[in-house]
Every structure is written in structure tokens, then in C-alpha cells.
Amino acid sequence: MEALSEIWVSVRLTIELASITTVILLILGTPLAWWLARSKSMWSEAVATIIILPSMLPQPVLGFYLLALLGPTGPGGLLASLWGERTLAFTFAGLVIGSVLSALPVVVQPICNAFTTMGDRPLEVAATLRASPSYAFLTVALPLARPAFLTAAVLGFAHTVAAFGVVLMIGGSIPGRTKVLSAFLFEYIRASRWHEASWVAGGMFMFAFAVILILTLIDKYLGRRST
Numbered sequence: 001m002e003a004l005s006e007i008w009v010s011v012r013l014t015i016e017l018a019s020i021t022t023v024i025l026l027i028l029g030t031p032l033a034w035w036l037a038r039s040k041s042m043w044s045e046a047v048a049t050i051i052i053l054p055s056m057l058p059q060p061v062l063g064f065y066l067l068a069l070l071g072p073t074g075p076g077g078l079l080a081s082l083w084g085e086r087t088l089a090f091t092f093a094g095l096v097i098g099s100v101l102s103a104l105p106v107v108v109q110p111i112c113n114a115f116t117t118m119g120d121r122p123l124e125v126a127a128t129l130r131a132s133p134s135y136a137f138l139t140v141a142l143p144l145a146r147p148a149f150l151t152a153a154v155l156g157f158a159h160t161v162a163a164f165g166v167v168l169m170i171g172g173s174i175p176g177r178t179k180v181l182s183a184f185l186f187e188y189i190r191a192s193r194w195h196e197a198s199w200v201a202g203g204m205f206m207f208a209f210a211v212i213l214i215l216t217l218i219d220k221y222l223g224r225r226s227t
Contacts, residue, residue: 006175007184007200014180017092018160021099025107025156026149028100033108034137037115055105059165062102066170070094095171095178102166103159107152114148115141151218158211162204 032051036044054062067089070076076088076097088094122144126136142149164182171178173187181200188197 007196009176010179010181010184013092013176013178014161014182017095017099017180018157020096021103021160022107022153022156024096024100025103026153029104029107029111029152030142030149033111034115034141036108036112037118051108052105054102059102059163060169063098063166063169066094066098066101066166070097070170089170090172090174090178092171092177095167095180098166098170099160099163102163103156106159107156110148110152110155111145114145118144147218147221151215154211154214154218158208161207 032047036048036051068074070088072087076094077086080086080088080091085091088097118141122140123133123136126140131139161181164186167178167180167182168186171180171183173179173183181204185197185200185204188194188200
């Protein structure tokens, strides 16, 4: 019973982390994706490379650098000192920051692709109707890219749930604070508690299956709408 209670606390913490991370990613990723899709600046390629970089690095490497940034001697320590703490590492706030940076590529890319595929024509038509750029963005670009936002949200949520290396490096395994499901599974395996590990792993497997199914249905639905 105690183990089940601990798992449910971990499930709640994981869902909370993934939900907050997904919302932040959509808020930050939307203008960033729009700029990358529309910008002619030479800096856009450099920014795009930086965004993609976390998906190419091994998660422990990304976690190491985040640990340095969030630790007492990094910017995170300076920020934490504003409310009397020494570090953002091994805190829920640190987990959110790490999860946002880790999942940024999987959220920005589908939205950016949707904006790029859209082309200039819809916005040019809106301009002929005297729509301002911001109004055209809200009423034309965002509705046209709506399916990409759904895909990005599902991918961002799933990526956060599945993350392990970054979570373990910057969050550790503090019950009720940073002990998400992936860290819970790691502890069960390390302690040779195979029965409990199989239940946690099975739940995460079913979640991954559901994510793939949802994305497949979205793609199929979009294919029907485009024909």
C-alpha cells in the first residue's frame, strides 16, 4: 500500500511537470517558431541550430551543463538567492527549466514547419483586407497551424514524461519534489524490485503507445482534410 501511494505521488508530480512544461513550451515556442519561419536574418540558422542541439546531445551531457547553470555558482544560484535559496538544482523549478530546454526542439519544429508550409499567400490576402500583421497572425496563421500545435503539445508532454538523463542529473530523486516516474523506475531496478518496476514500466509503455496512436490519428485526420 505504501509503495502504491508513493507511485501515485510520483504520477501526480510527473503529470504536473509535463503539463507546466508543455504550457511554457507553447508560449515560448510559438513566437520563436514564427520568427524562424519568417526571418531572413543570418542569425536564424544559428538560433535554429541551438534549438535542435538538445535533441542531439546525450541527456546526461545536457544535464551536466544545466546542473552547472542551475547550481549555486551559476545563474540559477543567483536567481534562487532572491528568495533565500542557494540553488535551483534539485528543485521542481529546476526540473521545469531543464524539461523546457530538453523538449524545446520537439515543440518548435512542428510549429515552425507548419508556418513555413503555410507560405506568404494567406498573409498577403489578409493584408489586402487591411489586417494588421498581429491581427493576421492571430486570425490567419494560428488557425491554419492549429493541427501542428496539437502535435507539438502531445510531443512536448510525452517527451517530458519520458525524459530520464536530464531529470536525474538536475532533479535527483527527492520524494514529493523531484521524484518523477522515470526516476522511480530507475530506483526500482537498482533495488531489484522487479515486480514494481514492471508495473511502472508497463504504464509508461502504454502511455508511449497512446502518444504514437494519437499522432497517427492526427496525421490521418489531416490527410483526409487536405484531400
